Amino acid sequence: MKNNAKEYLVEFANSQDDWLKALIYGAIESNGAISSERKNEIFKCLQNSNVIEYSIPNVVDSDNETEIFLSKLIHKKGVNALSENQTIKFNDNVTILHGLNGAGKSGYFKIINEIVGGNQIKEILPNIYKDNPSEIDVEISYRECVNENKISWDGKTRSLEKLNKCKVFDASYLNGLLETRQNDTTLIQPLSLNIFTYLIDLVDKFKNQLITNSDKKRLQKPSIDLTNISERNQNVFLNHNLTESKKIEITKLFDFSNERAKDLDDLNKDLSILKQINIQDRIKLLSDNKNSIEKLKEWLTKNFTTLSDNITEAKKILEDKKEKQLASNKAKEQFEVLKNVPLSNSNEWKEFIIAGQSYSEILTGKESICPYCLQELQSDNSVKILKAYGSFLKDNSERELKKVLLNIQAKLKEIEALSFDYQFSEGTIQILKENTTEDKSIYEIVLDIIKYFKDVKSKIIELIKNEDSHSTISVLDISALTAELNFRVENLQSQIEKYSKEDTEKKEKIKLIEQKLSLLKENKSISLQKNNIEKWFELTSEETALKKKANKINTRQLSSLSKTANDDLLTETLKIKFNEELANIGYPNLDVRIENAGTKKGVSSTKLVLSRNNDIKAILSEGEQKAVALALFVAEVRMQKQTNPIILDDPVSSLDHKIAGKFAERLLNIDNQVVIFNHNRLFLDSFETSKPNHICKTIDTDCNKNHGKHIKVYEVIGQSKHSKGILRNYKGNYSKNHINEAKKLLKQVPFEDNTKVANLLRLCVECVIDEVIFNHQVPTRFSNKNSRIAWAELKNIKNDSVLVDSLERIHGRVSGGEMHNGTERNENPIDIDEFNRMITDIENIVN
Structure with a gap:
């Protein structure tokens, strides 16, 4: 069973690309x-397939149940401006390194x-103030069961075996830990689960950047003139679809020889000559x-037929009229009364x-009334005449006669409307004149025929008007003329076909030449654009490669692994411990629950959610975020199978003194070895005033007190920019200790530690001010002690x-004479006797 998301990720990474x-x-x-520089380096590895160096993190083995304790750390040389040969002896309970x-x-x-392989890599620099910085040389000792182990470290590796069981809390622990989801809930990603979210987002950004860079490559491509490029090759450039075969095909056209240039000129000349030959105009004219x-022939034939038909029809109508007239007369003879x-x-x-x-038909019952004057008819004869005409008019012979008369009038109008005027074109006249028979041109013959048509028309009109159906009218036969015209048409058609064949051959020649020209022009165009096309090919290959890489990237595996890790690690036990630690640190109003956080990228996962129990609608403040992170850190520590060391760097920054005090109390109640790096004086007071526990008086030897936990406190001081990280006993910062150390130095022969003795005496004076003048009392505003006012001790403050x-x-003497380089140091240095007199004066004040 894995205990941390990092274990899942290391296992997953084994099968992935570099x-x-x-x-x-x-x-x-x-x-x-990850730093921006490193992200850029990794992205270049992805984009350009660069070789990249990486080291596999040494993740803690979850199945190893043996515990360790840090014993000692010796900084021999090489780290920043830390003083050389400084030693930290760790207590099995609590060790604090306190300093500004x-x-x-x-x-x-x-x-x-x-x-120990903390949350985040910390860059360790050499001493920049040295011309030749030393190599890092650190020695660390730890105890596993009863075995003491010692390791030398040169700063080139991290997360050493066994020692990586230690758990570290620093500012980087909060990276991605908390995510505000609503205005009253916060998503928590403990046990390094935040790294999954970070990685998935970063991989997506890498993919999007590949796509963006691919698009940039397309925009960077030079413009290619496609005027003389074939359509199949145009599609390559227009669609940005470059295959290897197309690339080879186009590359072959980069060379345009002088011979091909001559062929291009010759073909252009041939094409120009061919295009000057205008066969189409000849064909059109013919x-x-x-x-x-053909139109003239059709017109003549039509009018010949029209005239012939009209002669026949006119005679027939006239014959019909005679017949109907006889029938009408015969009918009238039957009515004698009408003869008068x-x-x-x-x-x-x-x-x-x-x-x-x-x-009269509408004058019903008035047969004896005249229909014209409406008077009574005067005689029987008048009535008979009227009745006789009525019967006459009802006879069909009269109606048929009337119909024939109407037909005669219609035919007469039809014939009168016939026109025999023909509009000849100049070309037609010329052709007809050029072609002759024995004594006349065809044109003259046509004109005679047209004149004859007009004469026939006049004769037909005359025939109708005279009602002479026996008159002889004939139309001149035009078959010889139409045959001659047909011959001329066939002759013209023959010429058209001849020229059409020549035009087809010309077009085929032009087409063939143009095909050859298109190839040569394309060759020339591509050769002239060789550099641009090569650049285009290069950028297209890069664009395609980037798109392929982008399409290959998929975060589904990471998302699925994230779900597995979340489901495995976010247990009910962790939730309970987290709630307990929130209450311990002073936030009982915050409630932790496990819930399904929904589906993202197709994967649903379990999440740890923090919410308030009241109606406050606000996200966590900076101090609350830090407190929540500390509570979660302790909960994670409690989830481990072993009680291995925990290391905390400035854990209570942004916290108020009450929360800091509760956290100090919580650290003193856990079983793990605790190492704290601290600059907060009130936080240190919380340890000093812890009644069940005690501050060890010595840092070099074991403490002989047996009540509560041992709290070893180192004071870290920097004497100058060249000398930092000097370690001394926090409890040893008393005037007597500084006097004893100064006396030892003054006994050395030869005496060379003027500056160090001066510094010790300066510190001694400052301690005397606290010990004698203020009688060890601290202003209440700076104190975190439970019993804050020592009234009896206040009476012994010396204001002399x-x-x-x-x-x-x-x-003033030790600060000016030895601590600074100047005239006083050179002309009035402090000698051994003056140092001894100062020590005597200080001892008299203290005693």
């Missing part, structure tokens, strides 16, 4: 905060962080002439009678001006 391995390992070693910012604490923390003659009526056979009289008959003047004199 770039993804480097990305995963980098995310593990930086706790989800810039004193050198971070140098020791970086050493331990790299040795076709127009042919069409005009003058002009009774005239059309006018017939129309007159028809009108009267129509009117003579005593203060004496201390000021000594402090």
Whole structure:
């Protein structure tokens, strides 16, 4: 069973490409905060297939149940500006390295962080103030069961075997740990699960960057003139679809020889000559002439037929009229009474009678009334005449006669409307004139025929008007003329076919030449654009490669592994312990629950969610985030099978003193060995004032106190920019200790430690101010002690001006005479006797 997301990731990375391995390992070693430089390096590995170096993180073996304890760390040389040969002896309970910012604490923390494989790689620099910095030389000792082990470390590796069981808390622990999901809930990703989210987002960014860079490659391609490029090759450039075969085909056209250049010129000349030959105009002229003659022939034939038909039809109508007239006369003879009526056979009289008959038909029962004057008829004869005409008019012979008369009039109008005027084109006239028979041109013959047509028309009109159906009219036969015109049409058609064949041959020649020209022009165009095309090919290959790489990238495997890790690691036990630690640290109003966080990229996973129990609608403050992270850190420690060391760097920054005090109390109650790097004085007070426990008075030997936990406190000081990280006993910062050390140095022969003795006496004066003047009392505003006001001790504070003047004199002398390079040091140095007198004066004040 794995205990951390890093274990899942290291196992997953084994089968991945180098770039993804480097990305995963980098995310593990930086706790989800890979530097921009490293990300760029990894991306270049992905994009350009560069070789990349990476080291496989040494992740803790979850199945190893043996515990370890840190014993000792010796910085021999080489790390930052840390003083050489400084030793930290770790207590099995609590070890605190306390000092101001810039004193050198971070140098020791970086050493331990790299040795145990902390959350994030910390860059360790050599002493930049030295011309020839020393190589890193650190020695660390640890105890496993009863066996003491010692390791030398040169700064080139991290997460050493066994020692990587230690768990580290620093600012990087919060990387990706908390994610505000709603205004009253926070998503928590403990046990390095945040690295999954970080990696998935980063892989997506890499993929999108590949696509963006691919698009940039396309935009960077030079413009290719496609004017003379074949369509099949145009598609390559227009669609950016370059295959290897197409690339080879186009590359072969990069060379355009002088011979091919000459062929191009010759073919252009041939094409120009061919295009100057205008056969189409000839064909059009012949076709127009042919069409005009065919039209003339059709016109003549049509009019010949029209005239012939009209002669026949006119005679027939006249014969029909005679027949109908006889029938009408015969009918009238049957009505004798009508003989006495003058002009009774005239059309006018017939129309007159028809009108009267129509009117009398509507005068029902008034047969004896005249339909014209509406007067009574005066005689029987008048009545008989009217009745006789009524019967006459109902006879069919008269209607048929009338119909024939109408047909005669219609035919006459039809013939009168015939036109025999023909519009000849100039070309037609020319052709007809060029062609002759024995004594006349065809044109003259056509004109004679047209004149004859007109004469026939006049004769037909005359025939109809005279009602002479026996008159002889004939139409001249035009078959000889139409045969001659047909011959001319066939002759023109023959010429058209001849020229059409020549035109087809010309077009085929042009097509063949143009095909050859297109190949030569394409060859020439490609050769002239060789550099641009080669650049285009190069950028297209890069574009295609980037797209293939982008398409290959998929975060599904990572997402699926993230789900597995979340489901395995986010247990009910972790939730309970986390809730307990939140309450221990002072946040009982925050509630932890496990829930399904929904589906992302097709994978559903379990998440740890933090929410408030009240109605406050606000995200966690900076201090609350830090407190939550500390509570989660302790909960994770408690989830481990072993109680291995934990290391914390400035854990209570951003926390108020109450929460810091509760956290100090919590650290003193866990079973793990605790190492703290601290600059917060109130946090240190919380350890000092812990009643069940005690601050060890010595740092070099074991403490003989047996109540509560041992708390070993180192004070880290920096004497100068060249000398930082000097370690001394926090409890040893008393005037007597500084005096004893100064006396030892003054006894050395020869005496050369003027500066060191001066510094010791300066510190001694400052300690006397705390010990004698203030009688060890601390202003209440700076104290974290439970019993904050020692009233009895306040009465023993010494406000003696003579005593203060004496201390000021000594402090000023050692500060000016030896601590600074100047005239006083050179012309009035402090000798051994003066140092001894200062020590005597200080001892008199203390005692």
